[in-house]
Amino acid sequence: MTQRNDSSETKSDTDASDGFEGYKFRMVLLGEAGVGKTSLVRRYTENAFDEEYKQTIGTTFATKDINVTGSDGTVRMVRLNVWDMGGQSTYRELRRQFMKGASAAIVVYDVTRPETFMAMNNWFESFREVCPASPVLISANKVDLLDKRMVPHEPGMMLRDWFQAEYFETSAKTGDAVDNVFTRIAEIVLEKALSESKGPLM
Numbered sequence: 690m691t692q693r694n695d696s697s698e699t700k701s702d703t704d705a706s707d708g709f710e711g712y713k714f715r716m717v718l719l720g721e722a723g724v725g726k727t728s729l730v731r732r733y734t735e736n737a738f739d740e741e742y743k744q745t746i747g748t749t750f751a752t753k754d755i756n757v758t759g760s761d762g763t764v765r766m767v768r769l770n771v772w773d774m775g776g777q778s779t780y781r782e783l784r785r786q787f788m789k790g791a792s793a794a795i796v797v798y799d800v801t802r803p804e805t806f807m808a809m810n811n812w813f814e815s816f817r818e819v820c821p822a823s824p825v826l827i828s829a830n831k832v833d834l835l836d837k838r839m840v841p842h843e844p845g846m847m848l849r850d851w852f853q854a855e856y857f858e859t860s861a862k863t864g865d866a867v868d869n870v871f872t873r874i875a876e877i878v879l880e881k882a883l884s885e886s887k888g889p890l891m
């Protein structure tokens with residue numbers, strides 16, 4: 690994983706400048722500090738987990754190439770550029786810059802901390818404001834902490850209905866559903882890109 694302090698790269702779709710021939714999407718992880726954004730990215734891209742909390746300074750950026758099967762049955766190569774914003778997310782303008790041009794977002798809360806669930810609406814709203822057409826997925830993270838869980842399944846379902854966003858219960862620690870979230874988001878953005886490239890329907 691590389692640390693970067695800018696978020697100038699906002700390209701999506703195909704771009705052969707790095708030799709990668711396939712669909713490229715930039716996606717962002719959003720949510721309060723400590724909910725597990727960096728851990729989810731790390732689990733997904735490196736299959737690793739760290740118990741120790743190191744606050745993300747600057748922006749973390751990771752890439753993963755996957756094969757995605759479209760609804761037409763065709764398998765396509767997709768490069769996911771995953772961005773995870775650190776502590777500077779409190780600055781509204783930096784946050785907007787970070788979100789700009791993102792094809793999708795995973796908004797994360799920590800099921801052991803209700804205040805991170807309460808903050809979800811803010812994250813959704815600010816993302817929708819900057820990227821109104823980009824899909825959002827919800828990750829209810831740290832579900833491995835059964836004894837400490839404070840936000841049950843039902844409020845998660847309410848969020849899902851409210852935001853019309855798919856909902857996943859994840860654990861960056863055990864790896865539960867982590868692949869599913871990223872695979873699903875790749876499927877959604879690919880389908881969207883394919884239907885848009887067909888042009889507007891007459």
Ligand SMILES: Nc1nc2c(ncn2[C@@H]2O[C@H](COP(=O)(O)OP(=O)(O)O)[C@@H](O)[C@H]2O)c(=O)[nH]1
Pocket residue numbers: 720721722723724725726727728729739740741742743744745830831832833834859860861862863
């Ligand atoms: N038990 C458990 N701990 C987690 C999980 N995800 C993250 N953590 C821990 O929560 C803390 C914050 O995680 P981090 O990924 O840095 O959160 P971020 O601030 O959202 O990037 C770290 O100590 C992680 O080890 C999880 O799924 N289960």
Ligand SMILES: [Mg+2]
Pocket residue numbers: 726727728744745773774775
């Ligand atoms: Mg982090």
